[in-house]
Amino acid sequence: MGHHSCCNQQKVKRGLWSPEEDEKLIRYITTHGCGCWSEVPQKAGLQRCGKSCRLRWINYLRPDIRRGRFTPEEEKLIINLHGAVGNRWAHIASHLPGRTDNEIKNYWNSWIKKKIRKPSTTSSNNTKINTNQDSHFTSAQDFFNRNLSTKSPVQDTLFPLTFMFDIGPTTTTTTEGLGVTDNTRIDHINFHENAGILMNQETWQMNQHQHHQSEMLQFTPLMENLENIMLPIDVQNGGGGQISEADCLQQRNEMNEWIEAQNSCSSYFLWDQAQGNVGGDASSNMATLLSSFPSSL
């Protein structure tokens, strides 16, 4: 135990690289290129495994590497991209020339620690949606009007969706409803407090696991400095029941109204928040949703 396939020869050095080792690796790669990493150590005269050489080159030695602090533009891009694709560091790095996935991952991990540690300085009234502007929204519709229509379209390399909504219980404590109060099973449609994050499915799922308000407060700092807007819409079905075609129809009508008013939604995302834990059977709910909504708008 304790040895790995790539490093199964004896005398494999590990740990930090010395300047001499760096020099050997640079000299070899610049003259021969990096064809086969497993051959590099022997040919370059290094007591390392090929993986270690590759990592050292990619993350530190290659000539087009960028060093130093991230610029504010880069930071913003990282935050937005992370909101869109989650912990796909290599993907995020591909949008930042000269930066490595490792560097971005390190940055994010320390950044997120700091942000979560620091108590939120924004209003503790969690029914208001915070953005980077000093915004105070009088209603969800106000938020919608002032944000969605002014935001640039989501890049096609990102999660290419504008709307996110779910079917869920009415226990969400921090919402700002549109006040649809008729007696259908969808009693209202609301925006989650995390509106403003460009979310991917994983982020959404994570947020839903942090369902209670006190826990959600941890995530409000993450909403700062975000420009791209994805709008999660919470379709309430009254709780405890199977989502019905009537639920879907009503939701669809609501969406269509908004889309017509805003002219800015090209697609949407169906996501069963409750996963069947609260009301009805998850796969059945999704089947109803899928059959009720077109594949694109």
Place this chain on the structure above:
DNA sequence: AACCGGGGCAACCGCCGGTCG
């Protein structure tokens, strides 16, 4: 001066998917 705790970050580890014989 010694210790300690946290942050930053380079490097490692294990897993996975692709390739090739």
Place this chain on the structure above:
DNA sequence: TCGACCGGCGGTTGCCCCGGT
């Protein structure tokens, strides 16, 4: 078809430095 091998990736570790006590 299968297994060995390899590179890529994301999670994690652990070292080093620095500031506070």
